[in-house]
Amino acid sequence: MMFVESDYDMACHHVLALTAYKDGGSGLNKAREARTRWPDRFQVYAGVDPMFPEAALDSLDQQVEELKPIGLKLYPNSYDADGVRGWHMDDPEIAFPLFQKCLDRGIKVVAIHKAVPLGPVPMDPYRMDDIDAAADAFPDLQFEVVHGGAAFIEETAFQLARFSNVWVNLEITASLAVAKPAAFARAMAGLVSQAGASALDRIIWATGASVWHPDPPLQWFWNNFEFTEAARVGDGLPEITPEVKRRILGQNWLDMHQLDVTDMRNRIANDEFTLARRNGKADPYSTTLAKGHPR
Template sequence: MIDAVVHPYNLAEENFRNAHARPITDIVSGGNRAVAPEGYRLPKDGYERDWSIEEVANMSFVESYADLAAYHVVPIRAFHDGICSIEKGLEAQERWPDRFLFYVGVDPLEGSKAVDDLERQMEQFHDVAGLKLYPNSWLGDEVSGWLMDDPEVAFPLFERARRLGIRTVAIHKAIPLGPVELKHYRVDDIDRAAMAFPDLNFEIVHGGMAFLEETAWQLARFRNVWVNLETTATMLTNRPAAFERALAALVANGGPRALSQIFWGTGCMVSHPRPHLERFARDFAFSPELTDRFGLPEITPEVKRAILAENYARLHGLDLGERLSRLKGDEFDLRRPDGATPAAGYSTTAVADAAY
C-alpha cells in the first residue's frame, strides 16, 4: 500500500510565526478529534506539539499497513518551519530512503525566492516525486491568494519545475485553511493549467471534499488530472455515506477510467491512517441503489488495489515489485512482517497513553 501524503507537523506554539498559525492549528487539531473513531483521538495537549518523522514513519509502517509513503514539504509561512519542514524530510531520506518519496514545497507568492527554494530542495532530495503547493500565502498580516491558471505567478513556476524534471504538481484544494477566500480553494483554475502543461500531472489534494461535480468533469476530460483522497478518506469512519456519495460523484462522468486517476492518501499524522484504510479495504462497496441509479462501476478487489497502490505507482513510474523488494528485512519489515497485525494506534509515539 502507498500512502500518497504524510507530514509530521510542528504545531507547537513556539513554531507560530504570526497570528494565522492559530486558526490553522485549530482546524487541524479539531479535525483529528472530529474524524477519529474511539481509541484514535488525541487531546489538544497531546496533538498540538512537534511531531517527529520517526513517529509518522512508525504510524505508517508499523501501526498501519503502508509500504511506501510520500513526504510532503509544506510551505505554510505562518509557521517558522512551514509546519512540515525540509529537515524532517531530509531525515527520512537519510534513514529510510527506500520507504519514502518526496514532494518539495514552495510558496509561489514569494516570487524569485520560491524559485530559489525549489532549486535548492531539488538538490537536497534524491527521490523527488512532485511539487506541493498551497493556494494561499500566510506571510503578512493579510492572507494572499493565487490561482493555478495565473500566467504570471503559476505558469513560470510550473515551467521551472518542468525544466528541473518534476512531472507532478500537487495542489491543496477543497478545504479552506481558516478565514480565507474560498475562491482559491475551488478547482476550476486547474483546467487551464492542465491544458497549458499537458506533460505535467496535476494532483488535487483533498479531492472529493468539495466541488465534486467540477472535479468529476476534470477527471473525465483530462488524463493529467488526478485526485488524492487525503482527508476525503476519513469520511469512511465517521461519515461513510458521505464518502460513498463523494466517490460516486467523482466517477459518475468518467466511469472506470476516472477510478484509475484516484489514489489513497491519509495525511498522517493529521489523523491516524489505520481505521480509514481498514474500512476501505475490508468493507467499502457502492450500494446497489447508487450503482443502479448512476450506473457506477463495481469496486472490486482489483479496483481497491489500484486506488491503494497501483494508480500512484503508475503516476510516478514506479516498478512496484522492484521497489517493494528493497524493503525486505528493513526495520519496519522486521517489526511488521507480511500478514502481521499492526501495532496499536499511537503505541509507537510519544502520546501512546493519551489516545481515547
C-alpha cells in the same frame, strides 16, 4: 503509525511553505531526515510559495538538488506581514513559470491543496476552476488535486473526465470512510459520475496521518467499501472490485510517478518496519504514544 501500526508500505512527505506556521508546517529538516533515514519508505515533494516568484524558483532548484523530489506541493494561500493572499493555478505570471521549472528539472507531478480552506480565508483560491487552464497548458505535467472530493465534487468529476493529467488525492476525504461512510460513498460516486470507471485509475488513497490514525479508514475501505447494486444500476456507477481497491491504495500513485511496484517492494523486504510487522501489526498508538502522554 503507518509502517508498524497499520498496513502501509510507503509514504510521501510534502515540504510545506506556509509561513504562518512554525517550520512552514513541515519543513526541509523533516524532509531531510525522512529521506536520509528511510529512503526506501519515503518519497518527497518539494514545497515553495509561488507568491514570492524569485525565491520560489531558487528554492525549488535547491530542493531538487538536495532532496531529489518526485513532485511539487503547493498551497493556494500565501502569508506575509500584510495578511493572507491567494493565487490561481492559471496565472501565467505566478504559476506558469513554476510549472515550467518543474518540467525543466524533471519533476512531472504538481500537487495542489484544494477544497479545504486553511482557516477564515477567502474560498475562491480553493476552488477547482483554475486547474483547467493549467492542465491544458502543461499536458506533460500531472496535476494532483489534494483533498479532492472534500468539496466541489461535481467540478472535480468533470475535470477527471476532460483532462487525463488530472488526479485526485483522497487525503481528508478518506477520513470519512470511518467517520461518515455514507458521505465517503457519495463523494466517490460523485468523483466517478462523469468519467466512469476510467476515473478510478486516477484516484489516490492518502491517510492524513498523523492528524488521525491511518489504519481504521484503510481497513474500512478494503473490507467494506462498495457501491450498492441500486447505485450501480440507477447511477451507472462502476463495480468496486479488489483490483480497483488495490489500484486506489497504491498502484495509481506509482503509475502517476512511473514507479515499479516490484522494485519498491523488494527495497523494503527486510527493513526495520517489515521486521517489526512480521508477526502482525502493533496496536494503535502503542509504538508512537509520547512518554507520559495520557491515553
